[in-house]
Structure formats: structure tokens, C-alpha cells
Amino acid sequence: xxxxxxxxxxxxxxxxxxxxxxxxxxxxxxxxxxxxxxxxxxxxxxxxxxxxxxxxxxxxxxxxxxxxxxxxxxxxxxxxxxxxxxxxxxxxxxxxxxxxxxxxxxxxxxxxxxxxxxxxxxxxxxxxxxxxxxxxxxxxxxxxxxxxxxxxxxxxxxxxxxxxxxxxxxxxxxxxxxxxxxxxxxxxxxxxxxxxxxxxxxxxxxxxxxxxxxxxxxxxxxxxxxxxxxxxxxxxxx
Amino acid sequence: xxxxxxxxxxxxxxxxxxxxxxxxxxxxxxxxxxxxxxxxxxxxxxxxxxxxxxxxxxxxxxxxxxxxxxxxxxxxxxxxxxxxxxxxxxxxxxxxxxxxxxxxxxxxxxxxxxxxxxxxxxxxxxxxxxxxxxxxxxxxxxxxxxxxxxxxxxxxxxxxxxxxxxxxxxxxxxxxxxxxxxxxxxxxxxxxxxxxxxxxxxxxxxxxxxxxxxxxxxxxxxxxxxxxxxxxxxxxxxxxxxxxxxxxxxxxxxxxxxxxxxxxxxxxxxxxxxxxxxxxxxxxxxxxxxxxxxxxxxxxxxx
Ligand SMILES: Nc1ncnc2c1ncn2[C@@H]1O[C@H](COP(=O)(O)OP(=O)(O)OP(=O)(O)O)[C@@H](O)[C@H]1O
Ligand SMILES: [Mg+2]
Numbered sequence: 001x002x003x004x005x006x007x008x009x010x011x012x013x014x015x016x017x018x019x020x021x022x023x024x025x026x027x028x029x030x031x032x033x034x035x036x037x038x039x040x041x042x043x044x045x046x047x048x049x050x051x052x053x054x055x056x057x058x059x060x061x062x063x064x065x066x067x068x069x070x071x072x073x074x075x076x077x078x079x080x081x082x083x084x085x086x087x088x089x090x091x092x093x094x095x096x097x098x099x100x101x102x103x104x105x106x107x108x109x110x111x112x113x114x115x116x117x118x119x120x121x122x123x124x125x126x127x128x129x130x131x132x133x134x135x136x137x138x139x140x141x142x143x144x145x146x147x148x149x150x151x152x153x154x155x156x157x158x159x160x161x162x163x164x165x166x167x168x169x170x171x172x173x174x175x176x177x178x179x180x181x182x183x184x185x186x187x188x189x190x191x192x193x194x195x196x197x198x199x200x201x202x203x204x205x206x207x208x209x210x211x212x213x214x215x216x217x218x219x220x221x222x223x224x225x226x227x228x229x230x231x232x233x234x235x236x237x238x
Numbered sequence: 239x240x241x242x243x244x245x246x247x248x249x250x251x252x253x254x255x256x257x258x259x260x261x262x263x264x265x266x267x268x269x270x271x272x273x274x275x276x277x278x279x280x281x282x283x284x285x286x287x288x289x290x291x292x293x294x295x296x297x298x299x300x301x302x303x304x305x306x307x308x309x310x311x312x313x314x315x316x317x318x319x320x321x322x323x324x325x326x327x328x329x330x331x332x333x334x335x336x337x338x339x340x341x342x343x344x345x346x347x348x349x350x351x352x353x354x355x356x357x358x359x360x361x362x363x364x365x366x367x368x369x370x371x372x373x374x375x376x377x378x379x380x381x382x383x384x385x386x387x388x389x390x391x392x393x394x395x396x397x398x399x400x401x402x403x404x405x406x407x408x409x410x411x412x413x414x415x416x417x418x419x420x421x422x423x424x425x426x427x428x429x430x431x432x433x434x435x436x437x438x439x440x441x442x443x444x445x446x447x448x449x450x451x452x453x454x455x456x457x458x459x460x461x462x463x464x465x466x467x468x469x470x471x472x473x474x475x476x477x478x479x480x481x482x483x484x485x486x487x488x489x490x491x492x493x494x495x496x497x498x499x500x501x502x503x504x505x506x507x508x509x510x511x512x513x514x515x516x517x518x519x520x521x522x523x524x525x526x527x528x529x530x531x532x533x534x535x536x537x538x539x540x541x
Contacts, residue, residue, distance in 0.1 A: 053427075053428060054427065055424065055425070055427065055428070074427070074432075075427035075428065076427040076429075076430050076431055076432050076433070079427065079428055079429065079430040080430045084428075085428045087425050087428065091422060091425040091428070093417065093418045093421045093422065094421060095417050095418075095420070095421050096414055096417055096418060096421070100414050103411065103414065104411070104414045104415060104418055104429050104431070105429045105430070106430075107411060107415060107429050107430045107431045108430040108431070108432075109430075151429065155429065155430055
């Protein structure tokens, strides 16, 4: 871990109308880390990711990425700057084919590596390669999740924000997705993983933050939190 | 009898081409913003007047320019300026209301339409203007049908524009972005796509195509008045709904159906005054039995 974290969130407040969904949250993700944000339904996990990628404005606080103030940038420029948000529910475009979904994610790229990256994504997910000409809305949940991760790679994300990648998937697929996450991390991607499934998240992440009703209640290395009595009771089933 | 039928099919194709070009603008804007741009008929009217101005100017130079040059010149001029008009309208009138209730945007669209009509009226007065004749070459007689070069030009010109648009939406990066926005606008920025710019381009393209329709309309039916966009706009809007609003190919199909309704109604019913009755009845029947239109899905689909 270098001294300046890749992502630094400081005293972040986010409000929907007048409900404060996120209240004074601070955390950091270092280059090359997998950090997980664990919380129950409605804790504010999705809200935080949406503020980082620019889909929601922050009411107060700061978010910096590689030392640069993110809050002034519109969402599409944050993506172009290397933040790849795989949203809750995956957000596959059903009226675009698998290939088009991948190509669109490289919309702003002008480098010559697009075709090469496309090949890599299709190699990483052979099932997408088989279905490359199929419409997005004909994919299964697992395939959609792979496509969503594939899009994040096509946008050349340095920081992947993953919102509950395990949601609604069969256990075998969940393990496959998590294997991919670890592999991407070994290849250099920094990952902020949001999960309700604390078991798996603590398994793959280096560090974890526990989010309760919009505030961080606990944090530390995953291996320590796994044994913390409050975590065991509330998130790991005792 | 067969000749009359053939002749009318040609006429229906010509008129249908114009309706289809205008219907495309309604359907593109609806597809991307679920907004019915009620000012679109008046954007078409402005496009027709700009074509007239450019054609009259080029002819007034007395350089003996060939008709093709005047046609292309007028088309480029009015397409560019009308595209700018469409972009400006979106920027000033619709964008600030994007989060507002749908009704506000619809009322604003109607207001923009009234503004364009009255602005033109104030500027040019109520007298109809005559569109200069560009193509005066005589008609061809083929198998008993009278075919004019103008008819061919309009039908082929519209077809070329429609094929180009279909390719743009189906096969380019910009087209992918447009379809993605129509499917789920909220998350499109996560693909690195500047959504506002794509929306601006959509208005530009829709308005430019309407301007091309304005030029063709002016050549075929050479009398322009500031309210021409109202009736023709309504017909093109019905065409878009009949074909399935939000669906590009549906708008083309709807345009030709409405062209046929307008041409064939006076043949079957005693007076042409029934044509609006027939068009709106068709619309109502369709909305009852197939609310999404003939090819309709609410998003702009490629197939
Ligand atoms: N669009 C919205 N408008 C108003 N309130 C919202 C909106 N979205 C979320 N909230 C509220 O904000 C809080 C945090 O929601 P958020 O979706 O961030 O939770 P989450 O941790 O992602 O939950 P889950 O695990 O169910 O996805 C909740 O109380 C929720 O009801
Ligand atoms: Mg969530």
C-alpha cells in the first residue's frame, strides 16, 4: 500500500430529499487492495458507490481519486478517469448485444487497445464469447454479471466498484465471480466490493468496513473482523 | 383504373416519404427521452422556410446554377440551421425540465411550437410563400404512369436518409449510446458516455431530417405558410404512433401508411375532408388493439 490511497472518502454525507442516507462516512482504498463494505439492507452501501461514481451528488464531505477531487467531475468523466462502477442489478442494456454492451463501455477511449481488451474479456468469460451476438436481455443472471464486469474492464477501470456481485446467483456462479475478482486484483485492479454476503466478502477482501444505518461502526483487516464477536453475531450467523 | 391506382400509389409514396422523415424526429426524441416533442411539426415548418430562403437566394444569384446544386445547397443550409434550432430548443426549453413531471415538458413543447409559428408569422406575415421550381424537367410516361423526376428524387432521397439513419442507430457507437439511453438513461454515464451531448445530437439529427422533409415538401407542394407544421406535424405524429413510437422502422412504416390514407381516402370516401377522420380513427383503433403500435416496443430497438 502506498501512502496516498487511490480512493479517499472523508466525512461523506448523502441525502435523499431530507433523509440522510449516509452520515459522515470516511474510508480509504489503497492501490492494489480489495476493500469490502459490508452492511444490511438499506445501510447505505449502494448510495455510497453512486456518490463515488457520480450518479448522486454528495451533500458534504470529499471524495478524492489518485489525489484528485472527484466531486466536481460529472459521472462520465469519472468513468473516463478510471472509475468503473458495476451497478446494483448489473444494468445490462437489453436492446444492445453482448458485444455492443462491451464496446459501448469503451465509448470515450481513443487508444488502439480496444480490440485487444475485447478479446481478453471474451477469453476471461468464454460464456460471453459464445453469446456475443445475443441481446443483453436474453442473458441469465450470471452471464449478466460477467458482462457487467467485462464492461468495467472495457472502460479500463483502475478502481472497480462492485455492488453485490453475488446477488441472485447460484453458489457455484458466485464462487466463479469471486475467483474472477481475485484474479483481476492480482493483475493490478483495485477493488471496492459492496456485499451483504459477509462470508465471501471477508474471504476475498484485505480490509473491511462495516456500515450500519449510514455510519461506519467497525473496520479493520478482514482476518480480524471475521473473528470479531459483533461481526460474527450480526453478519456471519453467530 | 389500374393506372389510377398505380398513379396514386406513387403519390402516396411521395407524401409518405415526407411524413416518414418527420415521424422519425418524433420517434427519436420519444425513444431517448420519453418526451413527445410537440414543437417538431413547427421545426419542420422552419426547415421548409429555410430551404425556400436558400433556394431563392441561390436562384437569385442568376449564375445559372444547375438544379442539383441548388437542391443540395438548400438542403445542406436548412439541415444545418434546423439542427441548430432543435439543439437550442432542447437546451433552453427541455433540458431544465428533465427532472420535472412529464406534463410540464409536454406543455413547454406546445409552447415552443406556438412560439415558432408566431415568430414566423410576425417575421413573414400570413401570406403563403411560393416555393421556387427547381426541377422543371417534364414527366416520363412509363406503362401508362406519369412519373416526374421530382417524385423519384423525393422517394429516393427520403429512402437514402432513412437507410443512413437506420445504419447510424443500428451500427455505430453513437447509435449504441442512443439505444442505451433509451433503455436505461441513469447508468449510461457509467459507460463514459456524455449523455447530454448524445441527447443534443439526437435533436440535431431529428431536426435535420425534418428540414430535409421540409425541402421535399416544398418542392412537391410548393405553398408554405406558418401553420403548415401543425397539420403535417399531427399527421407525422400519428404516423410515429401507428408504427410504434420509439421505433425507427415503425416511423418509416407509419409514414407510408399515413401517406396512403391521405391519398386514398378521397378515392373511397366522397370528399377529402374525411381524411383526418380516417387518420384519427386508424389511430384510435390501433391504440385500442395494439397500444404499442405496429412494430412497437417502447424503446428504440434495432429489430
Ligand atoms: N432513490 C431513493 N430515494 C429515497 N430514499 C432512498 C433512495 N434510494 C435509497 N434510499 C434510502 O437510502 C437508504 C440507503 O439505501 P441503499 O440503497 O444505499 O442501501 P444498501 O445498503 O445498498 O441496501 P441493499 O443491501 O438493500 O442494496 C435506505 O434507507 C433507502 O431506503
Ligand atoms: Mg444496495
